Amino acid sequence: MQLKFSKKVIAGLIGLAVTFILVSGLFIALNSDNDPFHARAVTDPAFPSLTYTIQTFLWWDGGQVGTHLDWVRLMSYSHIKQTFAWRDLQPLEDTWDWDQADRIMEEVERRDLKVIARLGQVPDWAQPDDYREADIEVDERHDVPAQDIDDWRNYCFTVADRYKDRSIVAYQIWNEPNLTREWGNKRPDPAGYVELLAVCSEAIRDADADVIIISAGLAPTGNNDDIAIPDDVYLDAMYRNNFQQYVDVVGVHAPGFAPPEYGPDDAEADGRGRWFTFRRIEDLRKIMIQYDDDARQMAILEFGYTTDTRDADSDYSWYAVTEEEQADMLLRAYDYAIEHWRPWIGVMSLIYLPSPAWTPENEEYWWAISKSDTGEHRPAFFALANMQKVCDDFVIPERESDSPVALGLEPAPICPSLN
Numbered sequence: 474m475q476l477k478f479s480k481k482v483i484a485g486l487i488g489l490a491v492t493f494i495l496v497s498g499l500f501i502a503l504n505s506d507n508d509p510f511h512a513r514a515v516t517d518p519a520f521p522s523l524t525y526t527i528q529t530f531l532w533w534d535g536g537q538v539g540t541h542l543d544w545v546r547l548m549s550y551s552h553i554k555q556t557f558a559w560r561d562l563q564p565l566e567d568t569w570d571w572d573q574a575d576r577i578m579e580e581v582e583r584r585d586l587k588v589i590a591r592l593g594q595v596p597d598w599a600q601p602d603d604y605r606e607a608d609i610e611v612d613e614r615h616d617v618p619a620q621d622i623d624d625w626r627n628y629c630f631t632v633a634d635r636y637k638d639r640s641i642v643a644y645q646i647w648n649e650p651n652l653t654r655e656w657g658n659k660r661p662d663p664a665g666y667v668e669l670l671a672v673c674s675e676a677i678r679d680a681d682a683d684v685i686i687i688s689a690g691l692a693p694t695g696n697n698d699d700i701a702i703p704d705d706v707y708l709d710a711m712y713r714n715n716f717q718q719y720v721d722v723v724g725v726h727a728p729g730f731a732p733p734e735y736g737p738d739d740a741e742a743d744g745r746g747r748w749f750t751f752r753r754i755e756d757l758r759k760i761m762i763q764y765d766d767d768a769r770q771m772a773i774l775e776f777g778y779t780t781d782t783r784d785a786d787s788d789y790s791w792y793a794v795t796e797e798e799q800a801d802m803l804l805r806a807y808d809y810a811i812e813h814w815r816p817w818i819g820v821m822s823l824i825y826l827p828s829p830a831w832t833p834e835n836e837e838y839w840w841a842i843s844k845s846d847t848g849e850h851r852p853a854f855f856a857l858a859n860m861q862k863v864c865d866d867f868v869i870p871e872r873e874s875d876s877p878v879a880l881g882l883e884p885a886p887i888c889p890s891l892n
Contacts, residue, residue, distance in 0.1 A: 523815065530825070695749075
């Protein structure tokens with residue numbers, strides 16, 4: 474039977490269709506404006522957002538490992554980020570040394586903390602011949618891909634196998650490969666990094682299928698040359714090499730070049746590079762969305778504000794802040810993340826609790842929230858310890874500076890971990 478409709482009915486149906494399209498378009502537009510970074514896409518997060526983490530240097534700590542971990546607990550931080558350097562664990566091809574790593578793990582677990590372990594720092598014996606023999610100053614030797622990829626694979630597997638079912642909940646694979654100094658003093662190579670990442674990721678998963686894998690944090694930079702590749706350009710190249718299949722979380726860095734509220738659009742309007750912002754990671758999140766990877770979390774693997782005002786001896790004095798400003802900026806950074814970046818930011822790893830070896834001659838000394846030479850805490854330490862902390866729906870309220878918890882008389886609460 475053939476159905477026939479009057480012109481009036483047809484016009485009505487067309488009108489309804491047009492209305493539906495307009496309403497749908499408006500709904501999509503409004504939701505896009507309200508959710509510009511596709512937070513709602515993150516339905517199976519690797520980490521609670523935000524996971525409060527601080528980078529530590531416990532390896533050669535001069536006996537301070539317990540003190541520094543007590544500070545972490547006092548701050549109500551739940552995770553540390555600690556390098557498990559290949560050169561320390563396997564100093565010779567036929568020699569493994571687990572003493573320091575085991576000691577750190579025991580102290581961490583005694584305090585019910587969790588670890589994000591950074592992997593890298595290739596030992597001399599595993600470095601390429603041309604790099605090992607090159608005329609490079611010792612303090613300029615950062616990292617270089619191993620000459621034999623199987624040696625690298627074995628290191629990743631051996632660490633993960635030894636510490637499976639322990640308190641290492643995640644591995645960060647390498648650091649800042651978009652910088653020449655972190656890539657054997659050669660031009661950064663995104664495809665080469667993805668190959669390195671794939672080998673390590675597969676080795677870790679063979680040893681511990683449940684641990685979280687995070688790609689290397691990328692350095693924000695204005696260079697696009699043989700010295701460095703911008704983080705957005707490098708991340709895009711990583712996606713074109715399908716790196717996402719090897720990770721659970723995308724690693725980024727967010728140093729405090731400017732106040733937390735100052736965004737990439739603001740910097741561009743002021744004639745600066747978009748990378749010159751704490752909020753640079755929003756540009757990187759848009760790349761994730763472009764590649765339909767919006768369900769995956771990011772981890773901020775380094776963020777902080779430097780107090781390094783040494784004019785002649787510092788490359789960082791041009792954006793240094795006072796110690797009081799450092800405390801204020803860090804509080805505002807967390808506030809901004811709580812309001813705008815959950816749940817797609819899973820981890821915020823602060824730099825640093827200092828290495829005992831640092832002196833005012835080291836630029837890292839000025840980023841830290843405590844002073845390694847005197848043991849004195851900068852104002853940021855107390856501000857961060859006492860601030861409110863939000864992990865998904867779990868909230869640790871702000872506390873008074875003279876409260877029993879703040880004074881160390883009662884245990885400090887920490888956010889629960891998904892792992």
